[in-house]
Amino acid sequence: MKYIDGFRNHLAARSITKDIHKLAAELSLKSLEARIMEVCGSHTMSIARYGIRQILPENVRLISGPGCPVCVTDAAYIDAAISLTERDIHIATFGDMLKVPGSSRTLADARGAGGQVHVCYSPLDAVRLAKENPETEIVFLGIGFETTVPPVISIVKRAMTESLKNISILTAFKLVPPALEALAEDKDVAVNGFLLPAHVSAIIGVDVYRGFVHKYRIPSVIAGFEPLDILLGIKGLLEQLEGSRAELVNQYARVVKKQGNRIALNLIHELLQPADASWRGIGTIPRSGLTLREEFSDFDASKKFSISTEGGEPDMRCRCGDVLRGIIFPDECPLFNKECTPLFPVGPCMVSSEGSCAAYYKYSR
Amino acid sequence: MNDIKRILLGHGGGGKLSRDLIDSEIVTRFGTDGPLVGLPDGARLQIGEETLVFSTDSFVVSPLEFPGGDIGKLAVHGTVNDVSVSGAVPMWLSLALIIEEGLEMSVLQRILDSIKEAAEEIGVQVVTGDTKVVAHGQCDRLFINTAGIGRKIPGLNTGVDRIKQGDVLITSGTLGDHGMAIMAARENLTLNNELHSDTGSVHRLVAAAARWADGVKFMRDPTRGGIAAVLGEIVENSSFGIVLKEETIPYNPDARAVAEVLGIDLMHVACEGRMLLICAPDIAGSIIETWRGLPEGAGAGIIGEVTDDRGRVILETLIGGRRMVDIPQGELLPRIC
Structure with missing residues (x-):
């Protein structure tokens, strides 16, 4: 805990906050507003948990981005998973997925109706399930960004070593850099600074962002998840805005290395290939997903069971898409804290503990 | 979407779902008048000059034994604490066991010893009880219910x-x-x-x-x-x-x-x-x-x-x-x- 506590030190926080106010005052003289998007859901939670929004100057706004993998999962994907439970196929998944609404139902509803849905803490739990139940088909829900992908696809490696034929993955993996590009291209998204994810960057490294920062000239800082990391990240972005610079800075150098995590990246490259992916509320982003390569198609649930994860219909009144792109704040959605609450979520941003709406609901209503 | 047709695990989590269940199903039936109004930790019962506090709690923890305690200790402390924070000195406990077929006798013995030790340390007496055994799979090894009675401490009126x-x-x-x-x-x-x-x-x-x-x-x-x-x-x-x-x-x-x-x-x-x-x-x-x-x-x-x-x-x-x-x-x- 010593390692964590250092990054929650209140004296240091006060001093950085003072610097932030000073920089913001200078921006304000130039009638500039900092609109910073935190791309990652863990940042969103940490910002809410420590009340960071409340200690920032008025002209520094934090906007939550699409960085919660559960939140950007398409309704069609949930529908596909539910349809598998109706064919006596067992679903294994991280718990957050249970309450995500599909077109009309959730996996929790499917479980209530007799479908077999197992909540796992680790992808290896799914391997164990497959071993213990050789007659049963187990499908693991492959949701996540670059951080979660390697442990999930290690299922394939493990299944090959142990000659397991009854386990597969329904992939809906997402990649952060293509989403950043899509946000930067989107005219409705008015952001002039990116707080880049911590753990995703630990996998993909620093260099992958260079082209993006150079092309769109948006100040970008890779920041850790502790409150001081976030405050330092914000300060770094304000310094760039104040100096009219647009650079890539790695504030989280104690974890994120230039080249990322080679072992994880090699595993991804070995088993997966880029593919277009559908993001809930945003639409299809070219080459922003990953699917299993042809030679591993025995482990690809969508091929093995011939199901499609395209074409679902979420509740049209839900404005998660606008929330994910930072166009509105969660409490500006007409369903927020009315029909849509963490107990009865309408949209995915309210489901996951990392979702923007859930964070807003929990900490700042 | 808010219409829940079945009991969910979350109904037992002690959070908002639990509260909603108790408010809509228990309070409406039993809590409109009498000692249950306001759902205190223990009911205050007046008998002549004396006020008694009465409370109950069930225990279904898994694993049965854990670092620092076991289900037996928990069953004593949980009820004693509910009686205590209601402003009373805990005096008597009931002890009801629901045991799954196949539970190791040595485990049961250890847990009963632990109940005895905890009760003696506090000075409460186990004065009544019940034992049921259910078939394999109908409960998880051992469930315990305790109820406790205490004597109200005069002048300590919290609310x-x-x-x-x-x-x-x-x-x-x-x-x-x-x-x-x-x-x-x-x-x-x-x-x-x-x-x-x-x-x-x-x-x-x-x-x-x-x-x-x-x-x-x-x-x-x-x-x-x-x-x-x-x-x-x-x-x-x-x-x-x-x-x-x-x-x-x-x-x-x-x-x-x-x-x-x-x-x-x-x-x-x-x-x-x-x-x-x-x-x-x-x-x-x-x-x-x-x-x-x-x-x-x-x-x-x-x-x-x-x-x-x-x-x-x-x-x-x-x-x-x-x-x-x-x-x-x-x-x-x-x-x-």
Whole structure:
């Protein structure tokens, strides 16, 4: 805990906050507003948990981005998973997925109706399930960004070593850099600074962002998840805005290395290939997903069971898409804290503990 | 979408779902008049000149034995604590066992010994009981129900309606140890030091506070749902709010480590031997000093204050921000008590 506590030190926080106010005052003289998007859901939670929004100057706004993998999962994907439970196929998944609404139902509803849905803490739990139940088909829900992908696809490696034929993955993996590009291209998204994810960057490294920062000239800082990391990240972005610079800075150098995590990246490259992916509320982003390569198609649930994860219909009144792109704040959605609450979520941003709406609901209503 | 057709695990989590279930199904049938009104920890029953406090609790924890305790200790402490925080001296307990076919006799013996030891230490007597055995698979090894009767301490009249702006909130020690110890045991998380459950009795803490009975406004042992659930419940429909200072809230470093790994807010996590007390500010120092003289109160301190921000529990965070503390929603940790 010593390692964590250092990054929650209140004296240091006060001093950085003072610097932030000073920089913001200078921006304000130039009638500039900092609109910073935190791309990652863990940042969103940490910002809410420590009340960071409340200690920032008025002209520094934090906007939550699409960085919660559960939140950007398409309704069609949930529908596909539910349809598998109706064919006596067992679903294994991280718990957050249970309450995500599909077109009309959730996996929790499917479980209530007799479908077999197992909540796992680790992808290896799914391997164990497959071993213990050789007659049963187990499908693991492959949701996540670059951080979660390697442990999930290690299922394939493990299944090959142990000659397991009854386990597969329904992939809906997402990649952060293509989403950043899509946000930067989107005219409705008015952001002039990116707080880049911590753990995703630990996998993909620093260099992958260079082209993006150079092309769109948006100040970008890779920041850790502790409150001081976030405050330092914000300060770094304000310094760039104040100096009219647009650079890539790695504030989280104690974890994120230039080249990322080679072992994880090699595993991804070995088993997966880029593919277009559908993001809930945003639409299809070219080459922003990953699917299993042809030679591993025995482990690809969508091929093995011939199901499609395209074409679902979420509740049209839900404005998660606008929330994910930072166009509105969660409490500006007409369903927020009315029909849509963490107990009865309408949209995915309210489901996951990392979702923007859930964070807003929990900490700042 | 809000129409729930079946009982969910979250209905037993001690959070909002639990409250909704009790309010809509129990209170409407049994709690419209009499001692159940307002859902106190224990019913106050007047018999002639004497007031008795009566309470019950069931225990379904898994695993049955965990670092720092077992289901037997928990069954004694849980009920004794409910009776105690209702302002009474616990006297008698009932003990009902529901045993799954196949439970090892040695386990049952250990747990019964543990019940005997805990009861003797507190000075409560097990005076009635029941034993049922169900077929394999119809319960998980052993479930226990206890009920307890205590004698009301004269003059110690606590209640949410007595809380006023300016009162202070005291904890008797570190928060969340029990829930995190169970979780660590269940998930096989290895730590530098073994994290122990805080299961214990608060009866001596209550007796100590009773010396300043006039100024003691509220007492509660924060079990399922943690302090967030207790505080959320007392500010609801009240004319006051509560502000907590994060830097003053005591947590065990190992409990914090487990909570970090699992992404859990310790304010939502159960204790089984801690006490929250709200009192007038002038007696807070005396209560804390007396508590600190007892092993179960060694970590006592002020963690917050009653404000005029009605209906809200606010946390002043370590770095100087402010945020709302919400009542936990549904299921947090399965079967911790």
